[in-house]
Amino acid sequence: MKLILFFGTRPEAIKMAPIIHELQMQKIDFKVCVTGQHREMLQQTLNFFNIRPEFNLDLMKKNQRLNDLGSNILRKVDSILENEKPDLVLVHGDTTTAAFTSLAAFHREIKIGHVEAGLRTYNKTSPFPEEINRQLISRMATFHFSPTISAKQNLLKENIEEEGILVTGNTVVDALEFGKRKIEELSNHEISNLTGIPLESLNKFILVTGHRRESFGEGIENLCEAMLEIVKIEKIDFVYPVHLNPNVRDTVYKKLGDINNIHLINPVSYPVMLYLMKNCEFIISDSGGIQEEAPAFNKKILVTRDFSERMEGVEAGFSILVGTQRDKIIREASRLLKDSRRSQKLKNPYGDGKAAIRIVRSINDNFGDNQR
Template identity: 55%
Template structure:
């Protein structure tokens, strides 16, 4: 069986790296294709996980629209499929790369395996465009690697045969374990060294991220206003790696750059971000991946989204859905800071770090 692993963004690369490592460990040949939907951030992850693409479509263009990106992925994948025959394409999650690569594979009669399948908000505008990307990929996929039982239940309700679904846990827990081990064992970089100088050990650290399209405008301004109010407490230090999207940068630097204990820094490479997460008391974020990673580090997450497809963290009491309401962000963060000990030892509901092993075992047994 000829397998193609395909991804385009930094989060996909992080979550698919363990799958690539397991394929190599099991001696199963595969090819790796990256679309380059992200560029610099993607390359950093490839380097850290020691992955070399066989195909690089390099599709990143400044501020390109989703329609243009989608069309270019379809055309680019056509070139890949015309150059080599594949039996199975593995895609991940909810990106434009995932849905368009799945569609291109379907057009060529190639089976699709969907890693991190079955997450749903059932609101096609939130998260946008990820929710619909995930549903489209789910309709096309032949095999569904669901991270949790809830995700499997969603797929079953949508008519997917149970024999085509396997609950694996989330590969992000595999990747995090790899990263924490590597960073803890003499891995050093200039960025981590600078972060060690920046972090004030006498203050509780709040790590912040924010970049989702559905929050742009008033929602993002309210989010920044909440950060200003939280930063009024001198016992806190906020560090915010600011996403490169101009819609994010313009608002963040305008509103937050003059606050002494809010540090706006450039986006971090993956190992540096893992190191910083491990120092945080609280994370305020709209990231899906962080919701899955933070429980392994016993760090609570204030989720600045109106919906989430990751309810397991909510149910476990380590993630808290607040939207972009200034008051709700401030109140929930304040409440969490008063009971940080409650989060120690919470089991990560997204897996035990063996998701990639389960995925490749299924492929080896069922598909060969």
């Protein structure tokens, strides 16, 4: 078997890392190609998980349009597929990298394995462009590694053949188990040095992230205004690693750049983010990955989106959909701060940390006789 794993963003790298480690453990031959859809944040994660890609396309450019990025991925990935002639391409989730890599493989009649298959909002603009990306990948993939029963049911409703679907749990839980061991070695003092925030002097803090395209403009402004109001009425700090995209960064620093109790910092490494999640009161975010990671730390999350493809977290009581409505964010944040049951232990709906084992076993079962 000849296998290539393709990814390009930090969340993809985090979720593919356990599969890479399991492939190494099982001594299965494979190669890794990163597109560089994220650059600095991706490299930090590759270093943390000790991943050394055979190919790095380094495609990220400032203010790059999706069509430009997609066409570059399609062209450069096609060249790799032509030279390497893999039996199987493995992609993750719903990024532009995953969608256009899958299209390139499909055009060459190469089998595609889709990790984290079947997530849906059925609203084609939320999240944008991810919802359409993952639906397209599902039409092209042969193997669908679904993180939950609900995700499998979505695929069955779309007439995906059941024999091609495997419920695995989410590999983010596998990655977190590795990451948790690493952050045990970190102290408040070390984290303070890495972030520039005197964490030991903070009483309590809320962790904030935000980067979705559909929130650019008014959505980000509403989030900032909600934070300004919350620090007026609550004894709380905010720690906000601000995404590098200027559509986010310019607005956030203009609104919050010199506000006491709101600590704006550059994007942080994966272990630092885990440390912040572990030690915060709760999280406000539009991130899909953080919706899956928060339950591992038993943290509630206010999801600044109107729709979520991760409704298991909502049903389990971890996630609360607030959209980008200023008043709703303020109301729910204040309620959580006063809720004495916030730390009550809830069951993680995203798996048992053995997803990578199941995925690699399935790959081996399907291609093991042809290993090289």
